[in-house]
Amino acid sequence: MAAKPFVQIENVTKRFGRFTALDRINLDISEGEFLTIVGPSGSGKSTLIRLLVGIDDVTEGTISLNGTRIDTMPANKRPTCMVFQSLALFPHMTVGQNIEFPLKLRGVAPADRRTRAIELLALLRLPESYYGKRISQCSGGERQRVALARALAFDPQIIVFDEPLSALDYRLRKTLEKELKDLHARTGKTFVYITHSLEEAMVMSDRIAIMRSGRFEQIATAEEIYSRPISRFVASFMGEVNLFPVTGRADGTPDWPAGAIGARPGALAVAPGWTGVLMVRPELVRFLDAGQAADFTLSGTLTAEYALGSRIQYSVDTAAGLVTVERPFETRLTAPVGTPVTLGWDRAAVHLIAEAADGTA
């Protein structure tokens, strides 16, 4: 028999009164993994990690760690630690006292606590002089590091993060994302991170779990989620994506209910009666010059362009709806808005998502 997973969440349901926040959730987490749970607000991701650390109790189901049930243990007995969205640093204590707090609770001698706190300050690249500082004297990024040091102090087996970067400005967030990934590599701890930004998830995680209305929609690597999403919801979660409804005709050729797309014969075989969407990422759609060919072609009118820094995005109005095209800024089009254009992309750029006839996944 295969070894039990490090963390095993089995059939977990959480109800608040009549509202079901989590509906029979199953999730395995490996030791040392960086798992990110992504979902819109209200999808149940915060609820799930609060159950994991023990702030709230499960309604049904079990959570085990190394084969031992932990869902019945009170929060203060679980080997888990949470980094809160507000960071929850104690304002009446110094940086040092904050980091030492979990050690003090465990009866560690003052001298040893201090040694450990200074070690952690170094690990998080904070100068030793911060030991005696007040929390109010620290900047946003420094507070983040203090909160991480405190979470690492008592050597918990799992560290859980509740969107700790969401309150920071863009640049600092980008820096800390990389630092967090680096910290994960250096400590080898199991990190469970939640965010509503798939972009943030992709930078850091080994695996991403996409959550929607109290259930997992897809659990996979970043690469998998980006290029082979299993539903329209997952596909559109990460910014711009072009989705075209497709159905299979009796002869196995595609039919386009939202508007015709030119497909090279044999480029796309669809089983008769098959219903779903064809997905193509904006960066994989090209502008075709006269005489150029592609597996799929679609003509329309250029309606808008948006500069996104290193990239530029175009909106093209076509018979199949508004299509988004993205390309590096250096390859900016010379054609003005209003110009007729032909778009094209290849079979390799396409991902098909099957759907039930009523549009649900």
Place this chain on the structure above:
Amino acid sequence: MRQVSRSTRIALYLYGAVILSLLYLPLVSVGFASVSKARYLSFPIKRYTSEWMTAAVTSPTVHELVLTSLKIAVSVTILSMVIGFFGALAFARFQWRYRGLFQKIILLPIFFPQTVLGLALLIWFSALGITPSWKTAVVAHLVWIAPITTLIIAIRAYAFDPALEEAARDMGASTLTVLREITLPLLMPGIVSAGLFAFLLSWGNFPLSLFTTGVDATLPKWLYSRMVSGYTPQIPALGVLSVIGSTLLVAVGLVLMRWMRPRD
């Protein structure tokens, strides 16, 4: 800050002076009255004396009055801080079924006229067969003061991030440790200012004490009875000493609160 014109500045100074004199002139006149040699208050004061001050400080009656007032005020302060602390947690920190009702009814005694409250309590005590004394006065003061301390501490509790308690618990703290290490220290400035209010309100309270102290007399109660019959400048002298005492107490309290606030 906005720059003000010369005329506005003069108007502001005048306004300030009027307000201050309205507030403090009576106190100043009491001060003068306490050092007047004449038995009756009249201005200008012809001859000054410190004999009434001395009498106020040395009189055994006054010592007993101060002792009774102190016993009541100190008991009320301590009890109302404890009640206010837990009351504030119920008021602001915990979600429970009857919280809305609790928040409303706890405020009611503050809106009750104190004389009516005092009379009601006196009737209640006698119905229960309790002889009024300084102890019943403590209960009476608490009925009026504990809601105030609850409110003061609740304001502080509202500004409290619940994640702080959850974080402490998550890191291994028991319920009692969370209370001692996190909740109590963070609410402490509110608790101290509530205590200051409680002491001052109890120390100066007259209407509740009048009805509920029985044979024991507090300072305000005695001052009133002497005002009605048998006025001597010892009365303003005591008033002045009481104000000085309260001011010192407030000063100590403010220093204490400043010392407890995280320095930034």
